[in-house]
Structure formats: C-alpha cells, structure tokens
Amino acid sequence: MPRGPRWRGGRGGVPCPRHVYRFVEPCLLLLLHRNQTHGYDLMEGLKEFGFAENPVDSSVVYRTLRSMEAAGLVTSTWDTTGAGPPRRVYRITAEGDRYLAQWVADLRETNRVLHSFLKAYDEHIREGVGEYH
C-alpha cells in the first residue's frame, strides 16, 4: 500500500518479524517461563525473537504485561533492592503456562499457512513469469 501500517518496518520498510498480531505476548510469556524478570529486562530479551532490528515500543511491553496480569497470566511484585528506580518483577502463572501452550499451537498453524503460501508463490513464479493480464 502507499501508506502501509505504522508498524515500524512494516510495509515499505525492511522485512520485519512483526506481521504477527500480538506476537510480543507469547515472547514475553516464554521469557518469563524461563526466568522471572522486570519489563525493562524483558525488552532486552525480546531481541532474541527478531525484535533487535525492529524494536517494540516500551509502552507496548509494559501495557501487555499489565493486561496479562489483569488476566491472571502473570503476577508481579515490586523489587526495591538494587540500584535505580523500583522494578516490577513478573512471574508466569499456571494459567499463563497453558495460555502460552495455546499460543504456540496457533503459531504452529500460522507457520504452516505461511509455508503453504510461500510454496504456492514459488511454484507459480517458476512457471511463466512476467505475464499479468
């Protein structure tokens, strides 16, 4: 499109991993499944999942964490030890664990669909390129 969505790196930019709707959610949950941490640290951890070149805005991370807490997927406590301002430390719950598993099932399906589309594209291009009419 001419304008494209305003997702950074969306259309019109460099290929980006963020065409997946609400992808930060499962990423945060997986990180929290490995270790409990605070939002600022989770932003660093997200780079592992392709958010290095196309970082998510911090507001998205914090809001997602708060909304997941409201949904009972994670819990939080304040950590005032250590230097700097207090940190809100998140832990995943059993419900969050199940929710993550459901997300993974969805993503497997998404992956399958994407693969089938790319295969269809490649097959079509391979035979008779350049004729659109």
Next chain:
Amino acid sequence: MPRGPRWRGGRGGVPCPRHVYRFVEPCLLLLLHRNQTHGYDLMEGLKEFGFAENPVDSSVVYRTLRSMEAAGLVTSTWDTTGAGPPRRVYRITAEGDRYLAQWVADLRETNRVLHSFLKAYDEHIREGVGEYH
C-alpha cells in the same frame, strides 16, 4: 488474553492462520497474478490459503481490493456479460507485482522468526517442564 482480539478464531478459538497482519493482501495479489477475477470469486480462492475454516469477511476483501486499486497495485473493469449482477474484474499491475514480491520477502522473514520462536519454545520445554516460579 481473556477477551482476545475479535479476529474470528483468534485467541480463545481454534488455531487460525490470521495472526498475520493484512495477510489477505498478498493472497489476493497472488490469486490475481495467476488469473484476473472479481471479488466474489477471490473469496473462494482465499480458501486455498487457510481461510476455509476461518473465512475473512467479504467487506475486508472488497475494501482491500478498492484500496489496492487506489494504490495502483491493481486495476478494475466492470463485467456485465453473464448472469447475475455486474462484476468488478481485477487485474494486477506491474507495481502490484513488485509489491507482492516485497510482501513475500517480508513473509519469509516472518516465517523464519516464527520458526526460531517455536524452536526456542520446544527446546525450553524439553528441559525441565513444570517449574515456573
């Protein structure tokens, strides 16, 4: 989340292929790259790409086509021959062709990111399941 987006089959439903933002766009363009057709027929064609169990609303298809036309990615003409109401027949343009190629590059990257996430999940689960604290 509890409510989830209102995308049909989104969270809380059956795994669906529509976590990919604006995925109808490349699907329509690929279909039009193969054959010129009208919107109603394109809706049928979309089933090939995983929209069989989770159909897109017709309004989305028609609006996407109009907006792509405004962007110069496709052109349309009315077809009054044949039975039934007139049909708006779309053809992909050279610009639409390039745009589709860009979309494909994005989707390859998305596919790669998804694959890496799923691998990370599987690897993490394989060692030490059930401890979240």
Next chain:
DNA sequence: ATAATATATCTGCAATTTGCACATAGATGT
C-alpha cells in the same frame, strides 16, 4: 405471481492493537 435464495458489491460502526510523544522518578556521573 410471489417469495426466497444465490450472486455480487459496498458503507457505517465499534473494538482492538500499535507507535509516538510525553510524564514521572530514582541513581549515577561530570
């Protein structure tokens, strides 16, 4: 004839997510 259904396109509208800009505040360095 009349009604219902299939074909075909399109317009409001509200819900949701996202990104930007900005606000707040403690700790550390110059």
Next chain:
DNA sequence: ACATCTATGTGCAAATTGCAGATATATTAT
C-alpha cells in the same frame, strides 16, 4: 546543577478488522 541511564507508565491518533446492514440482479421454489 545538569545530563544520562534505568524503569515504569499515560494520552492520543492511525490503522485493521468483524459485524450488521444496504443495495441490486438473477434464478429457483412455492
């Protein structure tokens, strides 16, 4: 005193989506 890094959060506009409904032609059933 001032800037910077850490750390969390809010307000707002833009964009996509799905639902509901409007419109209109052609075919089939009653």
